Amino acid sequence: MRCGGFRISYRSDERIFDTAVPVIAVVVLIVALGLAPRYATTYWLDVLNRIGIAIIGALGLNILVGYAGQISIGHAAFLAVGAYSTAILEANAGLPFYLALPLAALVTSGFGLVFGIPSLRLRGLYLAIATLAAHFITTYGIIHWESMTNGVLGLMVQPATVFGLPLDSDARVFYLIYALVVPATFFTRNLFRTKVGRAFIAIRDRDVAAGVMGVSLYRYKLLAFVISSFYAGVAGGLMAHHSRILFPDAFTLLVAIDYLAMVIIGGLGSILGSIFGAIFMTLLPEVLKLSATSLTGVYPNAFGLIASVRDIVFGLAVILFLMYEPQGLARIWLRVRSYWTLWPYAY
Amino acid sequence: MGDQLVFMLQLVITGVAVGGVYSLMALGFVLIFKASSVVNFGPGELVLFGAYVAWATILPMKMPLWLALPVTLGVAILLGLVIERGVLRPLIGEPIISVIMVTFGVASVIRGVLNMTWGSDTRPFPGLFSQEPFHLGPVPVSPVHLWSFVWVLVLLAAFSVFFKFSLTGTAMRATADNQQVAQSLGVSVKRVFALSWCIATVVSTLAGIILGSVRGGVDFSLADLGLKVFPVVILGGLESVAGAIIGGVLIGVLENLSGGYLDPIMGGGVKEVAPFVALVVILMLRPYGLFGKVQIERV
Numbered sequence: 001m002r003c004g005g006f007r008i009s010y011r012s013d014e015r016i017f018d019t020a021v022p023v024i025a026v027v028v029l030i031v032a033l034g035l036a037p038r039y040a041t042t043y044w045l046d047v048l049n050r051i052g053i054a055i056i057g058a059l060g061l062n063i064l065v066g067y068a069g070q071i072s073i074g075h076a077a078f079l080a081v082g083a084y085s086t087a088i089l090e091a092n093a094g095l096p097f098y099l100a101l102p103l104a105a106l107v108t109s110g111f112g113l114v115f116g117i118p119s120l121r122l123r124g125l126y127l128a129i130a131t132l133a134a135h136f137i138t139t140y141g142i143i144h145w146e147s148m149t150n151g152v153l154g155l156m157v158q159p160a161t162v163f164g165l166p167l168d169s170d171a172r173v174f175y176l177i178y179a180l181v182v183p184a185t186f187f188t189r190n191l192f193r194t195k196v197g198r199a200f201i202a203i204r205d206r207d208v209a210a211g212v213m214g215v216s217l218y219r220y221k222l223l224a225f226v227i228s229s230f231y232a233g234v235a236g237g238l239m240a241h242h243s244r245i246l247f248p249d250a251f252t253l254l255v256a257i258d259y260l261a262m263v264i265i266g267g268l269g270s271i272l273g274s275i276f277g278a279i280f281m282t283l284l285p286e287v288l289k290l291s292a293t294s295l296t297g298v299y300p301n302a303f304g305l306i307a308s309v310r311d312i313v314f315g316l317a318v319i320l321f322l323m324y325e326p327q328g329l330a331r332i333w334l335r336v337r338s339y340w341t342l343w344p345y346a347y
Numbered sequence: 348m349g350d351q352l353v354f355m356l357q358l359v360i361t362g363v364a365v366g367g368v369y370s371l372m373a374l375g376f377v378l379i380f381k382a383s384s385v386v387n388f389g390p391g392e393l394v395l396f397g398a399y400v401a402w403a404t405i406l407p408m409k410m411p412l413w414l415a416l417p418v419t420l421g422v423a424i425l426l427g428l429v430i431e432r433g434v435l436r437p438l439i440g441e442p443i444i445s446v447i448m449v450t451f452g453v454a455s456v457i458r459g460v461l462n463m464t465w466g467s468d469t470r471p472f473p474g475l476f477s478q479e480p481f482h483l484g485p486v487p488v489s490p491v492h493l494w495s496f497v498w499v500l501v502l503l504a505a506f507s508v509f510f511k512f513s514l515t516g517t518a519m520r521a522t523a524d525n526q527q528v529a530q531s532l533g534v535s536v537k538r539v540f541a542l543s544w545c546i547a548t549v550v551s552t553l554a555g556i557i558l559g560s561v562r563g564g565v566d567f568s569l570a571d572l573g574l575k576v577f578p579v580v581i582l583g584g585l586e587s588v589a590g591a592i593i594g595g596v597l598i599g600v601l602e603n604l605s606g607g608y609l610d611p612i613m614g615g616g617v618k619e620v621a622p623f624v625a626l627v628v629i630l631m632l633r634p635y636g637l638f639g640k641v642q643i644e645r646v
Binding site: 043064071118121122124125126129130132133134136143144255257260305308309310313314315316318323324 | 369386387388437440441444445449451452453454455456457458459460461462463485515574575578581585613616619620623624626628630631634
């Protein structure tokens, strides 16, 4: 039974997987994901697709907020830029999907660079307000630049083709999404083994002190925004292909708050936290829908109340998690795991 | 007096009146921040709450006005107490992002409860002021706008005096400055927090009532107006009551002027985005606003 960490080389300190168990778990998970489309219904495939997109978006936001400590309420704006860029590059520039998506993500990174500039002068609350403004300005731009985005009428997206195979069903989009989720997770995990990741964490903890120590605040704060919005751009592009029609309504401030909730409920500064948070927030409305359907016998009005109940449950979840488990689901998971590994000892 | 001048004056006057209501909402925000350094990211929902409760007491419950208003304010005070005791007190000392998220959570719960109780249809709000426009020179002004502005001025003056000269107001300012020292001097920090949230909810309720009568109806779009508070408080300074007044009027006028002159060029909707563009500019040039306290960073 492992007790504490005993490392005798830098290489062993940096390993992603310490023992064989996580490797086996990951392999099993990937195999399960590969088999899922065969056994899941279209409805649940759609849910899994949305979870996958949310995971990528939440990872990006966690890098920015959880690891680099820059509060950002503008995530919905970045998703929107990614989604609309992908759609426009495919429709107007005629680019194939495997070029449009990375290019759109780069466009979103550029966007992130511009909207990250306030972070060089502002911190905490002021930065949050600046990102709020960025959100509204972006949404205004999307709604009113009708020649490119079709405004509120919606923009249609043609299915992507990979090696000549059109991705027009939920199952095929599933493979696309999870083919990106897995590398995204590994990339994030790897990021925090590198100098860049450590710089982010230093900035989060005490940015003035980090600057004094030689961490270039200018470079790394902007880099945090750039990387985070790259993830958001990818997630947005996948959203475009998942739902195949884009409305500005899909990128309201509530979406940004949802992503923040994912990251906070899941656990700030934790990759597992981003994943748990994404799953939790995506499944919440589904669970409510299921309970509404089963309660329709008792409360015939149940279905109509879903929107308001969702708001109440969401608000309560955020409040209760922040009051009783501020480090989120990842911490709860860690406690469960330690209890399991260390039993019968307490620590 | 040319038509152009009348047009501009009309925009300015409407802007001043609307700005007065923004000032009122901003006052609620500034009060909470001044006393407890907590940022409320759901001011819109508080305004919505006030407007709906006021509507509910006046119309469906048919209370006479002299009863409905105190009842509404009483409910608002109750909400302030519930929020402060239930949600914010356990989070004292937590990092700011937790506090921001919790205010979003509270806003969400309020919105859900309102939706569930009264639905999201537009409800006609009783006109508390006469509708006949009167003329200020060549410019027609609605008495509703005028009354709301007068009320806003009265309230803002009252609060300025309260903070500056009364013992409780001074205690609140002391708590905002340094909680521990204030506690050591005998100020009950818990009571100050509760009081600040109650005042904030009351002020938001009043703003909601005024907005309801100005617009003639209450619906969920009132909440979006709440977010306009941010440009106002950033312009005025997060801790300044005077800043809330001036910032509100300035943003109201800016909004209307840009809407009036830029809408034909940009195709509409400029009114919504202009305050936020102004916000970004202010944050870049003078983040602490006109009257805010400059925060000194220490390592």
